[in-house]
Amino acid sequence: MASSQKRITKELAEVTSDPPVGIKVSLVDESNVHNWNVILDGPPDSPYAVCLLSHTSSSLANSKLIQGGKFKLLLVLPTEYPFKPPVINFKTRVYHPNITFDDKGSMCIGILKAEAWKPSSKILSVLTATQQLLSEPVPDDALESAIAEKFKSDRKDFNAEAKKYTKQYATGK
Amino acid sequence: MDNNQASGRHLDASGPREVVYCHQCENEWYLDENGLECPGCEGEVTEIVSPESDPRPGQTVPASPPDLRDLHHHNPWAADSDVSDPEEADIEEHISHGPGGSVFISQTIRSHGRPRATQSRRHPGAGPGNPNEVVRDFQSMLGNLMGPNLRPGQPGRSGQDDLFPRPPMGLRFGSGGVPGGAGPGVIGGRFTYTGRLPPRNDAQAPPDIATYVSRSHHASQSPRNYIRWHGPPGGAGDHEARGGMPAGLQALFGTLLNPANARAGDAVYSQEALDQIISTLMEQHPSSNAPGPASPDAIAALPKKKLDETQLGPEGKGECSVCMDDVHIGDEVVMLPCNHWFHEICAGAWLGEHNTCPICRKGIEGNAPAASSPSNSRRSSQTGQPWSSRPERLHRRSSLGSRLSRENTGGRNEARLDSIRNAGRLTPTEESGPRRWQIVGDDFTRGMPGSYSSPRRRDSEMSVENQRDSRRVHTSGSDRSRDSRRSSGSASGSGNNGGTGPISWLRDRFSGGNDRHNRD
Structure with missing residues (x-):
């Protein structure tokens, strides 16, 4: 559908020309606007940010010590877009109640559900919602019930685990 | 001697x-x-x-036959308990002691790609070949019995994520091992076998294990009893009644999947099989939770307008929020009841699938959105519209063959919801307001759960719905708006009608506790 490509191109231009904080977008393949690589920084106030001091040497010592983990996502826009919602998967493992802790990295987010999607929702809003989800998990709508349980019952432990996995998987390597 | x-x-x-x-x-x-x-x-x-x-x-x-003598010393339990099995804890799950001192062994057995090759772990201290031979005979017998039922292993599946962990015991049963056996050679596949052994070291029990083995040998009439409960269902000539939960599963999935891709004999005792079935269900109902489509008549009836400053502001520029193309003063757009406007094509494309405004999700055919949104799980049903009368409905049905299937999905969900409401009210004389796009046609997917992800929209008893559907056919639709009003008045609190029957059972299994939780 030509109209979908047009809109996607437009949205891509918007996102790349004025990228929101902590979100980087690029095309997987320049000739195909339907597949986007997204790199999402873990929000600084979340366990998805890591202290980099211990990992790197002096170069970062005088810049910020805390930096978001780099989470890679794949965003696929169906040909029916915007009449069908985009599909987002985390390529980086995330310890999060709403993201499956496997190599699929499926995410459960309200705005993308079929019954909630509307064509006026933009990719940008999807990405910011994803970022928001990292800051604020929704344990009642969990995909990983064990993680959700931990999030609810033992926040400290949850944070520690999430940090651990962020360090392990999401330090931008 | x-x-x-x-x-x-x-x-x-x-x-x-x-x-x-x-x-x-x-x-x-x-x-x-x-x-x-x-x-x-x-x-x-x-x-x-x-x-x-x-x-x-x-x-x-x-x-006892001389071969079996060594079995006096053969202790199938001891054989592996000597080995430091890393999954020893699992054994507890699989060997349980039943009443009367009997022992139940449940194990998952996987046969490998060599039909004739029997994989047997050596039992330490066992005489050369003897126990293995007996075991092999037994397994061949089992293999023959179950051979036709075995489903070939699925390509691309890892095969490691069993519902049950590795076999806790050393016995591995090949399939199709008896020469000239009736069962076709099966390559790959797995089955779960539950055996019931007489108690082994009990004074009241049959005296020794040879008794057990020989009994098993002449058990050609009885191995079904052994394997009945956990054997893969649906094999050739194996259609006798089965009791218990697996039988329900088999019947259920057989029913659900048969018309789609004729996968009778699907065993769902592993996570992957279940996953696959769930994905199938989800694929068949990609948007079963989404609002149903608006009628073409309603879409066509939307007022068209040329844009002016009122819509575009002083700059005289704006964009259609569906295609994000710029629009200018003088461009023709359609105006939805909520005062949002779009290109006619853009609005039509969306409304043809979902009766909601692309911006605010308000339905174009009524005051309420046409179906539930996350914040509005119990949809209000005040949908009566004077212009959606019965003849239009019939016209739509006959003229829109190509969209029938999609409509059917939406309409079916509406019918389910209505039927839930009706059942909750327990006033059988009161018809629900028939949805305008209700299609009375039937297809096999009718009985399927609406969707995996959102249990709250799932229907209640199918019998209720069918009954209502059939009644609806013979009911004139003229009183529709009155009915709708009535149903909207009494709809509250009626959504928690717990169903019975296999569909409900399946739904409960899949949705866990959420279902009830959400609907209450």
């Missing part, structure tokens, strides 16, 4: 005094002297020796 020689070493069991033999320390004594407990090791694993069944080494057992 070596009976004489043996009696030199052993107490005479054929005499009037009963001899007791300890399986643990191989001690033997007279029953009247020391009782049943072993005086040597104080073990209770003892057995009264009789001439027919003499567990002692070197004794001949006339009743």
Whole structure:
């Protein structure tokens, strides 16, 4: 559908020309606007940010010590877009109640559900919602019930685990 | 035979005094002297020796084939408990002690890609071949019985994520191992086998394991009893009634999947099989939770307008929020009841699938959105519209063949919701307001759960719905708006009608506790 490509191109231009904080977008393949690589920084106030001091040497010592983990996502826009919602998967493992802790990295987010999607929702809003989800998990709508349980019952432990996995998987390597 | 020689070493069991033999320390004594407990090791694993069944080494057992003699010492449990099995904890799950001292073994068996190759783990200390042979016979028999039922392993699946962990015991059953057996050779596949063994070290029990084995051997009439509960369902000639939960599963999935891709005999005892079925269901209902489509008449009836400053502001520029193309003063757009406007094509494309405004999700055919949104799980049903009368409905049905399937999905969900409401009200004379796009046609997917992800929209008893559907056919639709009003008045709190029957059962399984939670 030509109209979908047009809109996607437009949205891509918007996102790349004025990228929101902590979100980087690029095309997987320049000739195909339907597949986007997204790199999402873990929000600084979340366990998805890591202290980099211990990992790197002096170069970062005088810049910020805390930096978001780099989470890679794949965003696929169906040909029916915007009449069908985009599909987002985390390529980086995330310890999060709403993201499956496997190599699929499926995410459960309200705005993308079929019954909630509307064509006026933009990719940008999807990405910011994803970022928001990292800051604020929704344990009642969990995909990983064990993680959700931990999030609810033992926040400290949850944070520690999430940090651990962020360090392990999401330090931008 | 070596009976004489043996009696030199052993107490005479054929005499009037009963001899007791300890399986643990191989001690033997007279029953009247020391009782049943072993005086040597104080073990209770003892057995009264009789001439027919003499567990002692070197004794001949006339009743059992010579091959089986070694089985007197063969202890299938001990064989592996010696090995430090990293998953020893799992054994607890699989060997359980039933009433009356009987033992249940449940294990998952996977056969590998070589039909004739029998994978047998060696039992330490077992005589060369003997126990294995017996086991092999038994497994061949099982393999033949179950062979036709085995589903070939699925390509691309890892095969490691069993519902049940590795077989806790050393026995592995190949399939199709008996030469000339009836079952076709099956390559790959797995099945779960639940065996019921007589208690092995119990004074009241059948005296030794040979008894068990020989019983199993002539069990050609009974192995079904052994495998019935956990064998893969739906094999050729295996259609006799099955009881219990797996039978329900089989029937259920058979029903659900048969018309789609004829996958009878699907075993769903592993996570992957279940996953696959769930994905199938989800694929077949990609948007079953989304609002249903608006009628073309309603879309066509939307007012068209040329844009002016009121919509675009002083700059005279704006964009259609569907295609994000710029629009200018003078461009023609359609105006939705909520005052949002779009290109006609853009609005039509969306409304043809979902009756909601692309911006605010308000339905174009009523005051309420046409279907539930996350914040509005119990949809209000005030959808009566004067212009959606019965003839239009019929017209739509006949003229929109190509969209029938999609409509059917939406309409079916509406019908389910209505039927839930109606059932909740328990006023059988009251028709629900029939949805405008209700299609009375039937298809096999009708009975499927609406969707995996959102349990709250799932329907209640199918019988209720079918009954209502059929009644709806014969009911004139003229009183529709009145009915709708009535149903909207009493709809509250009626959504939690718990259903019965297999669909509900499946739904409950899949949705866990959420379902009830959400609907209450």
